[in-house]
Amino acid sequence: MNNFSYLSTATAKDATAAVTGTKGAAFIAGGTTVLDLMKLNVENHAELVDINMVPFKGIEQTAEGLRIGALERMSDVGEHPLVVQNYPMISQALLQAASPQLRNMASIGGNLLQRTRCGYFRDVAFPCNKRQPGSGCPAQEGENRGLAILGGSKDCIATHPGDLGVALAALDAVLLLENAKGKQRRVPLVDFHVVPGSTPQRETVLEPGELIVSVTIPAAAHAKKSMYLKVRDRASYAFALASAAVGLDVQGGQIRSARVALGGVGTKPWRSLAAEKILTGAPATEATFRAAAAAAVRDAQPREQNRFKVELAQNTLVRALLELSAA
Amino acid sequence: MDHEPAFFETSPKPGVVGMPLNRVDGRDKVMGKAKYSAEYPLPGLVYGVLKTSAIAKGRVQSIDTSLAMKEPGVLQILTHLNLPKLAKTPNDPEGKKAIGAPMGFLPLTSDVIYYAGQPVALVVADTFERATQAAALIRVNYAAEAPIAAYTDKRAQIFNPEKIQDGKADGYTRRGDARAALAGAPIKMTAVYTHAINHHNPMEPGATTAIWEAPDRVTVYESTQGVTRTQKALSAYLGLPQDQVRVITKFLGGGFGCKGSCWPHTVLTVQAAKMVGRPVKLVLTRPQQFTSMGHREDQTQTLTLGASKEGKLLALIHEKTSTTSPWDNYAEANSKIINLLYECPTFESHYELGRANVMTSTFTRAPGEAPGSFAIESSMDDLAYQLGIDPIEIRLRNYAEKDPSTGQPWSSKSLRQCYARGAELFGWSKRNPKAGVTKNGRLLVGYGMATASYPVHNSQGTARVRLYADGHAVVQAGATDLGTGTYTVMTQVAADSLGLAPDKIRFELGDTKLPTAPNSGGSVAAGTVSSSVYMAAQDVWERLTKMAIKDPKSPLFKAKAEDVAMENGRLQLKKDASKGEDFKALMKRAGIDDIEGSGQGKYGSGYEAGQSAANASDAHKDEAGKHSMHSFGAHFCEVQVDPDLGTVRVTRWVSVHGAGRILNAKTARSQIIGGSIFGIGAALMEATARDPHYARYTNADLGDYHIPVNADIPDMTVEFIDEHDPYINAMGVKGIGEISMVGVSAAVANAVFHATGKRVRDLPITPDKILGTKSA
DSSP states (O other): OOOOEEEEOSSHHHHHHHHHHSTTEEEESSOTTHHHHHHTTSSOOSEEEEOTTSOOOOEEEETTEEEEETTSBHHHHHHOHHHHHHOHHHHHHHHTSSOHHHHHHOBHHHHHTOOOOOTTTSOTTSOOTTTSTTSOOGGGGSSOTTSOSBSOBTTBOOOOOOSHHHHHHHTTOEEEEEOTTSOEEEEEHHHHBOOOTTOTTOOBSOOTTOEEEEEEEOOOHHHHSEEEEEEOSSSSSSOOSEEEEEEEEEETTEEEEEEEEEESSBSSOEEOHHHHHHHTTSBSSHHHHHHHHHHHTTTOOOOSSOTHHHHHHHHHHHHHHHHHHHO | OOSOOOOOOOOSSOOSTBSOOOOTTHHHHHTTOSOOTTOOOOTTOEEEEEEEOSOSSEEEEEEEOHHHHHSTTEEEEEOTTTOOOOSOOTTSHHHHHHHTOSSSOOTTSOSEEOSTTOEEEEEEESSHHHHHHHHHHOEEEEEEOOOOOSTTSTTSOEEOOSEETTTTEESEEEESOHHHHHHTOSEEEEEEEEEOBBOOOOSSOOEEEEEEEETTEEEEEEOOSOHHHHHHHHHHHHTOOGGGEEEEOSOOSOOTTTTSSOOHHHHHHHHHHHHHTSOEEEEOOHHHHTTTSOOBOOEEEEEEEEEOTTOOEEEEEEEEEEEEOSSOOOOOOTHHHHHHSBOOSOEEEEEEEEEOSSOOOOOOSSTTHHHHHHHHHHHHHHHHHHHTOOHHHHHHHTBOSBOTTTOOBBSOOOHHHHHHHHHHHHTGGGOOSSTTOOEETTEEEEEEEEEEEEEOOOEEEEEEEEEETTSOEEEEOBOOOOSSSHHHHHHHHHHHHHTOOGGGEEEEOSBTTSOBOOOSOTTOHHHHHHHHHHHHHHHHHHHHHHHHHHOTTSTTTTOOGGGEEEETTEEEESSOTTSEEEHHHHHHHHTOSEEEEEEEEEESHHHHHTOOOTTHHHHOOOOSSSSBOEEEEEEEEEEEEOTTTOOEEEEEEEEEEEOBOOSBHHHHHHHHHHHHHHHHHHHHTOOBOBOTTTOOBSOOSTTTSOOOOGGGOOOEEEEEOOOOOSSSOTTOBOOOTTGGGTTHHHHHHHHHHHHHSOOOOEESOOHHHHHTOOOO
């Protein structure tokens, strides 16, 4: 870790001005990712601009759906009655993530920006294209048990580590962003994260100095009837080997609408429109679910150690759909 | 003392030994008053931070510290270019032996890089943050070579060592003709078992605070399982008399074997303190912990057994291949437990080692016994299913009435009772003999069990008792409390030995100024230190008895010493309890405020044979007596397996052990629970991943190296069989630190087999192995 200066700001304008005006400056909210990576020398920021006082708060029902301020804490959102009742998938994704201590600190915006747990990325002694573009990707032929089978490239197969993003991808969430000039724009969650391709250092469409203001999730029957299933190496406090965020609107045994996203297997939160297409209009049976699961992983490119994820992701998705349709 | 006192018998009125006394240090710990080795705010204290190697093999071509030295507050940067000369280093065999070093190489003594994470510099600065910043600014130019990551690498040099475990065990063992016996056996089975690299990961990382009190006298607050072993190591390194090196460890946040030796960072910190002339504190970061204090080595075991159709073992052949460092022939001695757990007329074992660019591995809780029991206890389970015999019954058919490896009778063995009681508590009789048929909804339910055993190693130590005429006592031994309850149980032993209430006793430990106690390792501490305390108390009573029988004012005047007994702090005639007096009255009359006694406690075969256990902890000379000395136990496990998701959850657990006298029902139960959880971790999730090309770990933190969390562990049932063993030590204590995890991984794997019909022989049993689609 390097020495750094610290600045606390109360408005988005001050914060973005500080970050764009100072070389090597970065935002800090809960700090659960940025401090971790600075201790590992993976990130070396000269200044941290604290945005915790910026009023990006609130959990409220709006005409567009549920609006959650980017600086709300994971624990508060996960336990909020509106979230628990109308978006159970989001509550479950949040409360199965990390530990209570981390959830009490980590913000919603920061969670969406959490960086990969790929061991090659987290240790500066290794080459890593994400950390040092062009240096190589030892994960391709190395310890890749936990890495992505979907959305990877020859330059990077780092898994998106989060759970919340997977749920938000499934439920058509839209992010509100604000840049240093005070200009706001809306970006659907599914377009917010990008696959690595040949530029794995670029993980989102966020521009320098731009902040996440809030996230809005439309109300829908498939959001109210939804769940998040997470499979991991231990019962709690572990990243997903595979997870499934599913929402179903079933009437008379027929699926009217469906939402599917996978976690733990993709380089970004992995919305599967192919699976949704198979589910929509089909009978809510295990056969349908199996077909949808097969479609969801059709493009999988497993490596030596993560081949099991192809089966695990499908089984996880099928299980989630079975449990949800039986509920 | 004139004679060896009798075996410790608690008084007819129940004493406090064995009672579930709360931890005497519990309040200080939860109040933050218990000081660990990195928590001494010495005047002028400065901070050391290690810079470690980015490569696993090669040389340091150049090292540029100029930028780092310019940082404010930086006092010194130690590298191989300026490390002050040491009297001895472990880089040669003679030095290694003198130091008792766990590894035959000291970093910063050469420009050669042998393993990833090897220290290349130690920065000292006035704050931790400045030292950390400076370490990041050091520029090291390496000449890198392609490293070898493990014995599995085709380029690794594979050899059969004559001795393993630093010469403590044989690389080849043969009893009878196992090959011939196997050829004639109706049942033959061969199975291959692998074990991942495991790291101890105590909550408290390695930590050293060193202060030079004088140019030739140093005090070290050290996170160690043995202050004396560290003292000896440092005195050899520094060329100082042993008494010029003081080592203090008042509290330890776990050790599990990795703190059983003096590792490089300790002596480097001492040298740094010498160079800057101020006390220096160094705490390993969690990633550094993975490459600083050893690990359990990656290993493959091949176990072949021959048996009769009735399930009687006829032959056992065990082969182990594992990774070791460039310098040392270290391997856990897995075969020992396989050689003695069951009656079997023939046995053979071989060890193979492969050199790789890793640091030397070291003892990890139940070294050898834990992975060895995984092999034998999985294979016994196999045999039971193949022959259609209950897993407990197959073990009873092969029950060893004496130690098959030595032919000696057991000093005590309660394994039958452990099986019976464990089965009863667990409800083993409800088990469906068929595998893969018991269900709970979508989940597959499995029952598994396994045997546990751990030796009573040879050891000895001393203790001192100072009894005050006002009814208080201070009891001292240079032992270590790993967090398991040494402070508490020794207080109990002292209380009963002195006839005082526990709150009248202060037990002090963890300082080389105190009487010498052994390392808290190999499960020897409880038995050795408790015996030492008891003997020291006996010494006090002997002195008081002599005073009494010479004192005309004493009711015991002119009594014979052998007719006098101590009962609840009272000296009295054995035959007439009314004739006697309280020690306080005797001492007051004599005008003495306090009286001191000391005693030596022996543990293991040295106790039975009346021999010195000198260097016993190094030599493990466990055969001096007439008896073979071991604890035994049985673990019972229920798992629920999700066959689609691959998850295995332990849902019920029962452990029953026969381990001699139990000193404290509560701390003992906690220790068995802790060891079982340690074993469940090894069984289901613990694995350090080493990149095959870079020989560097890819998950060196507690977020990605998984150990069990609360949600992984069910309520656990622990019981002990009442066991009286007069041969092992004066207290009859066997020690339970390690047996608690022996057999655990097999119990889990056997339950997984019962649930799924799938035998997993590769630890840990992660979801990918249940799904079975992981390609080779």
